[in-house]
Amino acid sequence: MSGAAAEPGLLAHFSYFVTIFLLVAGLFIVIARGNLIKKLVGLGIFQTSVYLLYIAPGKLVGGTAPIVSDAYKVYSNPLPHVLILTAIVVGVATLALGLALVVRIREAYGSIEEDEILQNETGAAADDAR
Amino acid sequence: MSLATQLPALQVVVPLLAAPLTVLLRRPGLAFAVAVAASWCALAIALTLAVQVHGAGGTTISYAIGSWKPPLGIEYRVDALSSLMLVLVAGIASVVLPYARGSIEREVPPPQHYLFYTMFLLCLTGLLGISITGDAFNVFVFLEISSLSTYVLIALGRDRRALVAAYQYLIMGTIGATFIVVAIGLLYLMTGTLNLVDMGTRIAGVSGSRPVLAALAFLTVGVSLKLALFPLHQWLPNAYAYAPSAVSAFVAATATKVAVYVLLRFYFGVFGASQVFGRLPMAEMMLVLALAGMFAASTIAIFQTDLKRLFAYSSVAQVGYIILGLSFDSATGLTATIVHLFNHGVTKGAVFLLLGVVVASVGGATLLRVHGLARLMPWTSAGLVLAGLSLIGVPGTAGFVSKWYLILAALEKGQWWLVFLIVASSLLAVAYVWRFVETAYFREPSRDIEPAPVPLSMALPTAVLLAFVVIFGLDTTYTVDPAARAAAMLLGDGP
Numbered sequence: 001m002s003g004a005a006a007e008p009g010l011l012a013h014f015s016y017f018v019t020i021f022l023l024v025a026g027l028f029i030v031i032a033r034g035n036l037i038k039k040l041v042g043l044g045i046f047q048t049s050v051y052l053l054y055i056a057p058g059k060l061v062g063g064t065a066p067i068v069s070d071a072y073k074v075y076s077n078p079l080p081h082v083l084i085l086t087a088i089v090v091g092v093a094t095l096a097l098g099l100a101l102v103v104r105i106r107e108a109y110g111s112i113e114e115d116e117i118l119q120n121e122t123g124a125a126a127d128d129a130r
Numbered sequence: 131m132s133l134a135t136q137l138p139a140l141q142v143v144v145p146l147l148a149a150p151l152t153v154l155l156r157r158p159g160l161a162f163a164v165a166v167a168a169s170w171c172a173l174a175i176a177l178t179l180a181v182q183v184h185g186a187g188g189t190t191i192s193y194a195i196g197s198w199k200p201p202l203g204i205e206y207r208v209d210a211l212s213s214l215m216l217v218l219v220a221g222i223a224s225v226v227l228p229y230a231r232g233s234i235e236r237e238v239p240p241p242q243h244y245l246f247y248t249m250f251l252l253c254l255t256g257l258l259g260i261s262i263t264g265d266a267f268n269v270f271v272f273l274e275i276s277s278l279s280t281y282v283l284i285a286l287g288r289d290r291r292a293l294v295a296a297y298q299y300l301i302m303g304t305i306g307a308t309f310i311v312v313a314i315g316l317l318y319l320m321t322g323t324l325n326l327v328d329m330g331t332r333i334a335g336v337s338g339s340r341p342v343l344a345a346l347a348f349l350t351v352g353v354s355l356k357l358a359l360f361p362l363h364q365w366l367p368n369a370y371a372y373a374p375s376a377v378s379a380f381v382a383a384t385a386t387k388v389a390v391y392v393l394l395r396f397y398f399g400v401f402g403a404s405q406v407f408g409r410l411p412m413a414e415m416m417l418v419l420a421l422a423g424m425f426a427a428s429t430i431a432i433f434q435t436d437l438k439r440l441f442a443y444s445s446v447a448q449v450g451y452i453i454l455g456l457s458f459d460s461a462t463g464l465t466a467t468i469v470h471l472f473n474h475g476v477t478k479g480a481v482f483l484l485l486g487v488v489v490a491s492v493g494g495a496t497l498l499r500v501h502g503l504a505r506l507m508p509w510t511s512a513g514l515v516l517a518g519l520s521l522i523g524v525p526g527t528a529g530f531v532s533k534w535y536l537i538l539a540a541l542e543k544g545q546w547w548l549v550f551l552i553v554a555s556s557l558l559a560v561a562y563v564w565r566f567v568e569t570a571y572f573r574e575p576s577r578d579i580e581p582a583p584v585p586l587s588m589a590l591p592t593a594v595l596l597a598f599v600v601i602f603g604l605d606t607t608y609t610v611d612p613a614a615r616a617a618a619m620l621l622g623d624g625p
Contacts, residue, residue, distance in 0.1 A: 036297065046308060047308050050308055050315065053312060053315050053316075090278075094300065097278055097300065098297065101281070102297070104293050105293045105297060109290065109294075121294070
């Protein structure tokens with residue numbers, strides 16, 4: 001990143017802009033979409049943005065893998081990668097569980113649209129009251 | 131290398147290993163035996179650790195996982211606060227699990243019984259892990275272990291609305307957890323460490339910088355989602371109402387409380403009170419949200435027709451009290467928070483166990499079904515009234531002790547109007563508990579409901595937890611003293 005020195009305000013923080021964009025875009029999809037699968041997609045994007053937040057600052061320009069040797073002085077921090085490996089596993093598990101729940105919801109309600117399910121539920125609530 | 135020095139690791143490892151064991155055994159009876167044994171084992175370990183920490187000359191126990199010394203290695207840390215949480219979580223699990231067998235026989239399809247125990251043990255593992263770990267990223271991992279298993283447990287409810295409730299909780303919970311990871315990531319970027327104690331000392335150098343304040347904001351929102359602080363409580367009522375009764379009891383008594391613990395740990399252990407309350411108007415914000423929760427949620431609770439939902443909204447209101455204590459930023463206020471955390475956990479656990487008994491007996495917990503319940507099930511009704519009194523904060527019950535300290539903290543700050551508001555919101559609690567009393571005691575039982583007998587395995591744990599509601603109301607040696615010690619430790623820790 002040679003441009004980083006010239007324009008520290010914008011380019012040096014490039015990865016953070018991408019992170020924030022993905023974070024907000026993901027969150028927006030979760031809130032704005034009524035389709036349960038699309039909500040999970042948004043959630044996936046939302047979680048992925050955090051991976052970038054951790055990984056990007058771990059990289060140093062010209063850095064190598066952390067090898068103990070006199071030939072290498074600058075190395076990238078390996079810890080964020082390990083942490084994010086764990087976070088990815090958590091993300092996959094969450095997505096899998098979410099999709100499994102959507103399958104069950106479709107079996108029970110015959111729909112994966114939020115408004116239709118809510119309509120269906122108000123009917124069930126009326127049954128309860130009776 | 132005796133076994134006693136390995137207790138902090140065993141605290142988490144025992145339920146963690148028992149969980150896959152229940153899958154391998156498959157027979158519900160065997161899985162049940164393993165789960166109960168594991169939870170009792172966890173309780174024994176938690177009590178042993180608590181004696182070591184709180185006993186005469188007690189010290190903080192630090193355990194290096196795999197002998198990798200902190201701050202580089204992962205540290206398990208048992209101090210005055212975390213040992214209290216360990217006892218609460220393990221204790222509630224040990225009471226709920228024996229109860230669960232009779233309860234899920236009526237509420238969960240038989241092929242899923244052994245998986246219920248697996249998920250329950252994983253949830254227990256996660257909650258114990260959050261309480262004991264001294265590593266920021268570990269908090270997130272354990273948080274997700276407990277959350278993912280909670281989603282599954284809620285989805286096991288027999289009502290199809292349980293599925294939607296679990297899905298909603300999954301979305302909200304994941305957003306909360308992701309916010310927490312963002313906060314941990316920012317803190318790691320600024321301090322270069324993940325060990326909470328180390329982070330707490332190193333943060334002094336970057337105190338007040340924008341990423342640290344951003345981390346504080348992310349953490350507050352994320353944890354507030356998890357602990358259902360008003361207005362981020364939307365997932366809670368449905369989740370508690372449609373989950374199997376045993377799950378409602380366990381989750382209501384522990385999950386939100388452990389989230390409060392995370393908040394306390396980060397606020398006072400890492401950021402330090404001066405940064406949290408000095409740099410950002412956190413105290414004012416917490417105060418407003420806590421009061422809003424206390425009044426709005428209690429008012430909504432009054433208009434519920436399902437008892438499980440009614441007491442779920444009451445939980446949101448009670449979280450308000452817990453956060454109110456935190457917002458005082460004083461030793462008495464923190465003591466009130468920690469005591470209420472504990473006392474409300476016990477009380478709400480008892481309430482949902484009693485509701486589980488009602489569901490098992492008359493087939494549901496809507497107000498229509500409990501007409502004249504006092505005549506059909508006098509003991510259960512009396513128990514619910516007793517637990518309700520504790521929610522209101524009547525002297526002689528656990529709820530009174532915590533409210534007393536809350537009022538003391540308000541008086542200490544000279545905020546008389548707050549004392550008035552605390553008492554006023556308790557009157558709302560009288561109103562929603564009265565809803566039950568009125569239907570159960572002053573209505574004729576409907577003739578077509580024949581209460582089924584309730585097994586002793588369900589009645590006994592419920593009675594035990596109810597007994598503790600009264601014991602902690604009369605004798606505060608085991609609640610207030612450790613809580614005061616924990617509060618002093620938290621305030622002393624801050625930079």
